[in-house]
Amino acid sequence: MYSDPQARFLPAAKELHPGTFSQIARLATSLAATAISGFCACRKMRQRTENYFMAPTRKKRRPRQSGGRRPMTRGMLLPLPAATSRRRSLEHHLALAALRAGNCDIQLIGRLFRAVYVAYFVHEALNGQHSLAPFRTSEAALQAIATRIKAGGGWSLPESDHRVLEHVLSLHDEQLSTIPSHQIARADEQLNIFLANDALSPIAPDQDQDA
Known part of the structure; x- marks a missing residue:
């Protein structure tokens, strides 16, 4: 059993031409890096979206009257x-x-x-x-x-x-x-x-x- 899922394909790949095997390895590494990068970018974008929509709204302060006096009540x-x-x-x-x-x-x-x-x-x-x-x-x-x-x-x-x-x-x-x-x-x-x-x-x- 292979601990890495990609490892089971390595014996068959080694039977190919050495140059072809190297190209396939580089291509697989590039694809993996691109996938990881895309996943991280999507995760950051999702986190920013959640922070924007879920951020608590601040209460607006009522403007104070001149002189610092409170507005008069009906009474x-x-x-x-x-x-x-x-x-x-x-x-x-x-x-x-x-x-x-x-x-x-x-x-x-x-x-x-x-x-x-x-x-x-x-x-x-x-x-x-x-x-x-x-x-x-x-x-x-x-x-x-x-x-x-x-x-x-x-x-x-x-x-x-x-x-x-x-x-x-x-x-x-x-x-x-x-x-x-x-x-x-x-x-x-x-x-x-x-x-x-x-x-x-x-x-x-x-x-x-x-x-």
Whole structure:
């Protein structure tokens, strides 16, 4: 038995003319080399084709908005949920009622300060620095009462200041129920920035711009 399939033909081939045998051997070697070369080329072509069609596709990245901000969601473009706006409004008006009744403490004063300042930030974003007198009056009234509470002295809310505070809270009620929630969130952020610094007031100074 021959280990090489071509070896069994060698005895018969050797009986041919020596020159003829050499030519046949060279021809067989050439054909074998050509077949091997063709097989390798076909294999490489097949591998390239598979790599092309089976390569994982890359996900396209969404272009980012200028300034690095994320696009707004539908919820951010809508007003606050009704339950949220009602809860915040109720907290503000209860604090004002306690203030008017003389049962207010520093915590409730702080809640009214936050309402006045958030209302101011939203108002400024929508209308600029115009008609700011109600915010200044409300701030001054709350500051006066807070100072007296800290000193342990008596205090009372004048009726005129109560009307102004009620007007500002009513304005803020309308903002909470109609303004897109992202503007309310922005006003909350501005308030937190103000509370973190040493400024005495976030309200713009009086420059005869009030209408």
